[in-house]
Amino acid sequence: SATGSFSGFSGLISGDVVSLDGSALFAFADKNVGSGKTVTISGLSLTGADAGNYTIASATSATAAITPKTLTVSAAADDKVYDGTTSATGSFGGFSGLISGDVVSLDGSALFAFADKNAGSGKTVSVSNIGLSGTDAGNYVIASTASSTAAITPKTLTVSATADDKVYDGTTSATGSFSGFSGLISGDVVSLDGSALFAFADKNAGSGKTVSVSNIGLSGTDAGNYVIASTASSTAAITPKTLTVSATADDKVYDGTTSATGSFGAFSGLISGDMVSLDGSALFAFADMNAGSGKTVNVSNIGLSGTDAGNYAIASSLTTTASITPKTLTVNALAASMIYGDAMPGLSFTVTGYAGSDNMSLMTGALSTSGGSGSNAGTYAISQGSLSAGGNYQIAFTGADLVINRRAVTVTANNLTRPEDVANPLLTYALTSGSLVAGDSFTGALATSAGLSSPIGTYLISQGSLALNSNYDLTFVPGTLTISGEIVMPQIFTPQAYESQPPLATPEGVPSQSCQVGGGGGGVYPCNRTFGPWLSAQAE
Incomplete structure (x- = not known):
């Protein structure tokens, strides 16, 4: 189909009223776009008062162009996740202006591109290099560019968090660190903004405890193009404080x-x-x-x-x-006694207050006293001396006395006889009980009331001045001196058992170790060399 117009008639007589009746038809030789295309005109007819006076060729031709029809198409750009580029994708809606039956499609060469790479919503996406293909593509034109909007959504970064072990401090506070980003596009400048908070699930000590990480944020030139989960979790230990x-x-x-x-x-x-x-x-x-x-x-x-x-x-x-x-031991000395001149008795004691299984075996040293076998009769204090129970004890000592008793000695006067009118013989005695300590001796002499002129009779021999020192308890048994009218033979006395050696030389006829006592003109001999005084005797 075509349209056209006609210029004035050629050959029309001036004054005649003739016009085309509008039934003429214009038609291109084909439908396709082209310039200088032949247009055939048919169906010409005249009208007007003078139309009958004229004829017009029923067909003629002209030339004209069929220009490409402009198609419009809508583009829809796709949202994308930030990838650091302006690249975009999209799709097209149906053509607007496409004549039914024509075979036309987009040739797939169109390019979508965001205005910049950064994340944002409602961002302009330019569409370029739009081209047509198909049998009828030459009959159409389409704008090679278009625009749309889409969003570049921030790219999600992931980062792993590592919580630090800590010593119990009574709080849930925690610290930690992050490893490198996963998903960061090379060249982009992004870092964590340092606002992240680490916190244990509870304050108590334990191992493998959950640590939540919150408030994770980004900073840096390209931070707006990324998102990161604001929370994460890790595990760490709270060690006991x-x-x-x-x-x-x-x-x-x-x-x-x-x-x-x-x-x-x-x-x-x-x-x-x-x-x-x-x-x-x-x-x-x-x-x-x-x-x-x-x-x-x-x-x-x-x-x-x-x-x-x-x-x-x-x-x-x-x-x-x-x-x-040291524990206190109570030590009580036991009283002791001895006879003057005897051997010293052992000093003994009692002990109370031992701990556990301790016993007398711990005791060392000995009690002491100033008295002894060479001491005079009397009372002597017994002191602790060197007695010790070792370093684990201190001794509370109670003393006692050593009593040295006087030595008991019995002396018996020898019974003697003499004639009348003769001087008294030496009054002698015997140690009939006890003994003297070496070095001790009697002093003094026995006594009698008989004298040279005493009549015949029996006279008591008394102790007289005979004595021992204060260490002895001397018991005296008196004897008798008998004055008779008869001549009395000398009496021979056996030496006392306490003599330590035989007497000195004896007169002829006097047995050895004997002492002769009587009147006459004999010699003088010792009779009690060890314990008694020298005794005088006359040997007949």
Whole structure:
């Protein structure tokens, strides 16, 4: 189909009224676009008052162009995730202006591109290089460019968080670090903004505990093109906090064991408000059982209890010092006695107050006294002397006395006889009971009332001045001196058993180790060399 117009008639007589009746038809030779195309005109007819007077050729031709029809098409750009480029994709709607039946399509060469690479919404997307294809594509034109809008959504970055282990501090606060981004486009400048917060699920000590990471944010030139999950999680350990505590051991009196008691000071390192105490299982023990000052005391089995005990650790052992003072033993000396001149008796004592299995075997040294076998009769104090129970004991000593009793001696006067009118013989005696200590001797002499002129009769021989020193208890048994009218033969006396050696030379006819006593003109001989005085005798 074509349209056209006609110019004025050629050959029309002036004044005649003739016009075309409008039924003429224009038609291109074909439908396709082209220039100088032949247009055939048919169906020409005349009208008007003078139309009958004329004829017009029924067909003629002209030339004209069929220009391409403009198509319009809508473009829809696709949203995309930020990828650091302006590249875009999209699609087209149906053609507007396409004549039904014509075969025309887009040739697929169109290019979509964002105005810039950055993330944003409602961003302009230009569409270029739009082309047509198909049988009838030559009959159409279409704008080679178009525009649309789409969004570049921020690209999601992922980052791994690593929480740090910490020592229990009574809070859920945590620290940590991040590894490199996953998904960051090379060349983009993005970093974490440092606002991230790490927090444990609870404050209590434990291993593999969940740590939440929140408020993760980005900074940097290209930060707006990315998003990152604002939360993450990791795991870490809260290790128990170490508490310290001081121990004070109690001094004690030696008891034969290493057992000890003591107390503890306040905790150092306990977080305010936490409920923790010692569980009472701690054991105090001296390094050894012996008395001493500043001795090491080992404290073991220290444990914790309380609501928050699991959040703390404490050294299970420590040391301190204390003293073990000597235990008091009560030692009582036992009274002792002896006879003057006898051997010293052993000094003994009783002991009370031993600890445990300790016994008398610990005692060393001996009691002492100033009295002894060479001491005079009397009372002598018994003192502690060198007696000791060792370093684990101190002795509370109660003394006693050593009594040296006087030595009992009995002296019996010898019964004597003499004739009348003769001088009294030497008055002699015998030691009939007891003995003298070496070096001691009698003093004085026996006595009698008989004299030279005393008549015949019996006279008492008394002790006279005979005596021993104060160390003796002397008992005297008197004898008699008989004055008779007869001549009395000399009496021979056997030496006392206490003589240590035979007497000196004896006169002829006098037995050895004897002493002759009587009148006449004999010699003088010793009769009691060891314990008595020299005695005089006349040998007949």
